[in-house]
Amino acid sequence: MQRRVFNVLTSWKFDAAIGSVILLNAICVGIDQQFKVQNRSPDDHHVRALYIAEQCFLIVYIVELAMRFLALGPQCVHDHWVKFDCLLVGMGILNNWFLETLVFASGDDGLGPIMVLRMGRLLRLARTVRLLVKFQVLWMLVRGLLxxxxxxxxxxxxxxxxxxxxxxxxxxxxxxxxxxxxxxxxxxxxxxxxxxxxxxxxxxxxxxxxxxxxxxxxxxxxxxxxxxxxxxxxxxxxxxxxxxxxxxxxxxxxxxxxxSDREAMAVHEEQRRQRMVRELRKIFTNLDDDGSGKVSQEEIMNIGDKDKQLLTRVTNMSNPLDIFMALDVNNEGELDITTFCNGIWEVAISKVPIEVKRMEVQVNEIFRILKEMRQEQTKLLTESGGVAKQQAHIVKELWISQAAFRAETAERL
Missing domain, CATH: 1.10.287.70 (Helix Hairpins)
Known part of the structure; x- marks a missing residue:
């Protein structure tokens, strides 16, 4: 349960939904102020609808905060945004469910209660600050301003x-x-x-x-x-x-x-890689039934549903055998843990299909082989050049010896 709630909180769909709620709430604040300028009666159906919407917004914020405590536990209060949410939710409960009821029920028009009520309403605008962190580019602009x-x-x-x-x-x-x-x-x-x-x-x-x-x-x-x-x-x-x-x-x-942002993004990317590698290592361990340290085609076909969903989300390929064939560049029929983890991670951070990554690995392998062949060829040419020099030296020595022998023979005759 806790894991599912955490996955929901970290998904982009949830962020988009909360961002939409915050945006609608900010719009409702402006409409509410316009209604007050127009001196609309509390019995007006538009005012009542706006009041009901405000209560719904507050309930959504309470549910979101409860989900954070459920997924992350008490340590989530170390996050400054969670502290900010707690303040806003607490002020919202105090303003919507207590102050407004007490002020309007007592009919007190004193300056003190009215000013407290207005401050509570103005704090609703502070929720729009949370909208900024839901969109990266917008938050970068605001952070630059700060x-x-x-x-x-x-x-x-x-x-x-x-x-x-x-x-x-x-x-x-x-x-x-x-x-x-x-x-x-x-x-x-x-x-x-x-x-x-x-x-x-x-x-x-x-x-x-x-x-x-x-x-x-x-x-x-x-x-x-x-x-x-x-x-x-x-x-x-x-x-x-x-x-x-x-x-x-x-x-x-x-x-x-x-x-500084680039350095922070690099650190964040490294943390993301470490988390994914840990998950991939767990998947590899689950697949390696015989404990050989390698995964075969038969073993990857027996993958569990949860592990299969993770691989499908990362690689955009639903068939585990296709993933295996794409990673098995050398057609060995087995994958070790390094090839398995690094191959899937490179696919996860890349925007190209896994087939293209396979072709890239194959091209790199061909380039490596050609480089080794060139080195061997250069070595052979060097060695053959040395042999040719030795042969020339021997021939020269033989010629000198023959000339000396002829000269000595001529003197004896």
Missing amino acids: TSAGTMVYTLLLLFIILYIFGCLGFELITSNPKVHQDDAFAGIVQDWFVDLPRIMLTLLQFVCLDSVGGIYRPLIEMEPYLSIYFVGIILVVPIVLMNLVTAVIVNGAIEQAE
């Missing part, structure tokens, strides 16, 4: 410092300008945008995104041309240099996070 949180905080701090410095400069150059008392147009612009330091910083905040700033700096520059240095400095430092610098830092952080 890893950039520190950068954004320091960016805000640096932006505040820069705006404060330019605000003080603006106060001296614009707000305290003698022309405020001489030109009504200049004084009007100062009154609207540069009346004090907080208003100046708020005005300069528009320069971050260049939000309709032309109507601010252009009249001032026409009246006081030297202010062009001030406003050009703001535009260069804030929206151009600072924002591009922040973008570069965030992109660099994203690259580092991607590298």
Whole structure:
């Protein structure tokens, strides 16, 4: 029972179903808020349907949490997402089954109970965070945003410092300008945008995104041309240099996070391989009836239903004999445990059929044989070259000996 529940929890279909429930719940939260804006009566059939749907969602979350405790036991609370689920389910039970009943039954319109009730309703939106982890690409984007949180905080701090410095400069150059008392147009612009330091910083905040700033700096520059240095400095430092610098830092952080993700994926893939190899070793042990350390065609045909289902899911082949023939590249009629486990694992991580993997193994085997033949041929050629040199040396020695013999014979005569 526990194993079956664990298989259900780890299946992609279950994740898709829970993700759909969370998405529907988030949509219902928005519809509920819209109904409150419209002041719909609790007796309205749409409001009642929404209330029933909310109770159904809560029941689904309770069942899911119970399945996790059943499959993983008490140690599942070490997972932060399970703790998050416990908090949401507890707040949901408190809000849906106790607070709403008590508030509406007592008719208390006090601020305290109503605010607690609203906070409980707002916590329903927190369930949408769980939706993010159900989709890998979406979660990668959110995680990239979270890893950039520190950068954004320091960016805000640096932006505040820069705006404060330019605000003080603006106060001296614009707000305290003698022309405020001489030109009504200049004084009007100062009154609207540069009346004090907080208003100046708020005005300069528009320069971050260049939000309709032309109507601010252009009249001032026409009246006081030297202010062009001030406003050009703001535009260069804030929206151009600072924002591009922040973008570069965030992109660099994203690259580092991607590298970390690749390392994490490699570790996850290795853990997955080890789990599958353990399961395949169990299957091999079950198939090896005679304990010879090898599996024959007759033994694999006697495979159990559970083991057969696992092999079918991994290899997409329903006939165990076809799997055996695909792995038995050398046609030996037997498979050892290494060939069996490694062959099926490579098929599991590959997107090509097992027949293609068999052809790949055969091609590699042919390449290995050809390489050995070439090495033997090179060795033979080397050895034959040595023999030829020896023969030439012997012939030379014989010729020299013959010439010496003839010379000696001629002297004696």
